[in-house]
Amino acid sequence: MSRIAAILRRGFGVVREHVGTDHLGNKYYLIPEQKTWTGRIVRARRIVEAANAKEYEYMEGSIPMEWDAWIRGRRKEPPSIEELLKNESSREQIKTKAKEVEEKDRALLAKEYKEGLVATPARTVAKGHAAATSFDKQEFNEEPTSTANTFQPGSWMPTSKKD
Numbered sequence: 011m012s013r014i015a016a017i018l019r020r021g022f023g024v025v026r027e028h029v030g031t032d033h034l035g036n037k038y039y040l041i042p043e044q045k046t047w048t049g050r051i052v053r054a055r056r057i058v059e060a061a062n063a064k065e066y067e068y069m070e071g072s073i074p075m076e077w078d079a080w081i082r083g084r085r086k087e088p089p090s091i092e093e094l095l096k097n098e099s100s101r102e103q104i105k106t107k108a109k110e111v112e113e114k115d116r117a118l119l120a121k122e123y124k125e126g127l128v129a130t131p132a133r134t135v136a137k138g139h140a141a142a143t144s145f146d147k148q149e150f151n152e153e154p155t156s157t158a159n160t161f162q163p164g165s166w167m168p169t170s171k172k173d
Contacts, residue, residue: 026057029088032074035061038081038088056081 026039037059044052058081062072073081076089076097122128 029056029080030077032077032094034072034074036073036077037061038077056083 026041029038029040031037039057039059041055041057043054046052058073058077060072074089074094076085076094079085080088119128123130
């Protein structure tokens with residue numbers, strides 16, 4: 011019987027077994043181990059048929075991590091629907107808890123700023139970058155500037171007194 015199956019496989023192409031579909035529409039297949047007409051053994055493969063077939067439309071996270079682990083051979087069995095739902099709900103819980111903690115931290119920091127326990131961060135203004143074409147060119151400014159060991163005095167321009 012296996013000889014007939016092998017002849018049919020060679021004659022009609024590769025037989026692939028549909029294993030599952032994820033919530034994004036990607037379809038997952040298993041191609042079983044096969045023997046070629048020369049007797050060479052071709053190992054089993056796992057493939058995904060993407061719902062978004064165009065490469066330039068691929069986004070990170072287009073394949074759930076459970077299915078990715080199955081495709082890459084890090085797990086033997088494909089994920090079940092129950093496992094996928096359980097993992098998705100736990101990821102959502104983690105996201106909501108992280109938002110709550112972040113909000114608490116912001117409120118605590120605002121309280122500390124208000125009470126004067128923590129100094130507010132100083133706002134520094136970068137004048138330019140060394141790779142920029144205008145770096146280290148003299149700019150006349152009314153305000154004096156100081157950077158490390160250099161001091162640039164402010165410039166003064168007389169006002170016109172035409173009344």
